[in-house]
Amino acid sequence: MAEKNDFFESEEVKSFNKKIKKDDLGPLWSAIPELVSMEPKVTAQPFLWKWDMVKRHLMEATEIFTPDRGGERRAIYFQNPGLKDREPWGWGSTTQNIYAAVQLIQPGEKAPSHRHTQSALRFIISGKGAYSIIQGEKMHMNEGDFLVTPQGLWHGHGHEGDEPMIWMDVLDIPFIFATGGSFFEGHPDGLETPSHPDNYSAQRYEGGMVRPKADRKPMKAPVGSYKWDKTKAALDGLSRFDTDPFDGHTVEFVNPSTGDTANANVASWMQMLPKDYHGKVHRHTNSSIVHVYKGKGYTVINGQKFEWEAGDFFVIPSWSWHEHVNIASEESYLFSVHDTPIMETFNLQREEEGEAQKVISTFEPKD
Numbered sequence: 001m002a003e004k005n006d007f008f009e010s011e012e013v014k015s016f017n018k019k020i021k022k023d024d025l026g027p028l029w030s031a032i033p034e035l036v037s038m039e040p041k042v043t044a045q046p047f048l049w050k051w052d053m054v055k056r057h058l059m060e061a062t063e064i065f066t067p068d069r070g071g072e073r074r075a076i077y078f079q080n081p082g083l084k085d086r087e088p089w090g091w092g093s094t095t096q097n098i099y100a101a102v103q104l105i106q107p108g109e110k111a112p113s114h115r116h117t118q119s120a121l122r123f124i125i126s127g128k129g130a131y132s133i134i135q136g137e138k139m140h141m142n143e144g145d146f147l148v149t150p151q152g153l154w155h156g157h158g159h160e161g162d163e164p165m166i167w168m169d170v171l172d173i174p175f176i177f178a179t180g181g182s183f184f185e186g187h188p189d190g191l192e193t194p195s196h197p198d199n200y201s202a203q204r205y206e207g208g209m210v211r212p213k214a215d216r217k218p219m220k221a222p223v224g225s226y227k228w229d230k231t232k233a234a235l236d237g238l239s240r241f242d243t244d245p246f247d248g249h250t251v252e253f254v255n256p257s258t259g260d261t262a263n264a265n266v267a268s269w270m271q272m273l274p275k276d277y278h279g280k281v282h283r284h285t286n287s288s289i290v291h292v293y294k295g296k297g298y299t300v301i302n303g304q305k306f307e308w309e310a311g312d313f314f315v316i317p318s319w320s321w322h323e324h325v326n327i328a329s330e331e332s333y334l335f336s337v338h339d340t341p342i343m344e345t346f347n348l349q350r351e352e353e354g355e356a357q358k359v360i361s362t363f364e365p366k367d
Contacts (some may be wrong), residue, residue, distance in 0.1 A: 040319040043329065045317065046317060049309025050365045080317075097338060107160075116185070120153045122149075129163065129165065156187065170268075172266055172342075201222060205223050248274060269338070275325035301321070
């Protein structure tokens, strides 16, 4: 691979580069070291958002934004500081390829149904009484539940309870925006009317690791809602055996009709870090967004310490050294999402093990 040298800084080269730029041409000789780098050149930054700060803004938004005023959803997304220069709106980039947000719906509100080429998922943070209608199925949402809305499926939300409901939204918005494949359609009836029994798919899969014979044919979302009690049971089962040295006890949400990730472009995990767990160091080309569901600890990313507790969100950019540490008196639970399927599709997924990191600094979050 070519590297920059003094010749490329000469007036002769600079003058010629400037000349062809006027005709909308570019000089590969100067560009190639950065365009085809020896390893990923990551612009996304490791970052952490404290839950108290995020929730304060979200509650204030309830006084200003309501579904009947438009805007589709009352959601605040996590804008990575290293990707703010993407126009428009930083592409909604929490990492290179993934958007993440927190959404709040108030009792009695209805968020209209729509569909789009972006795939979506949600993890329920707090509250009760709200529901999603996904492709005609009304799914009641409870704390700790995981729901999927693959590409092109109708989905909307309503709330029949008596307290605010908050969840984490994740979509592949930056990836779809960059590839020029964004399409959106609103439902003609506003909020879609259910056409299946409530919690239909979750009831069909109450057996866990068995599936209805009819689902041998691959389907987009044979299960739309994955209940916390079953996720917790799976983690408890794993905890009887050796702990993964990098990620603790981890389960991945999958599509039972295919065995693939529950959402095509975004992998989703629930991680349980045992008491006194200190993970080994590694890095991978996929980026990750982590929500601390329960517990307390810290993650060291490229030598910087990110201290987290229940409710917080943090980003691990692509190709960044990291290690997780649990300092709680019991297990910590981390819900995490990853653009691994995208990287694997293009044969770009790589992973390396590293040496224990020296903490150079501690991240100071905004309050």
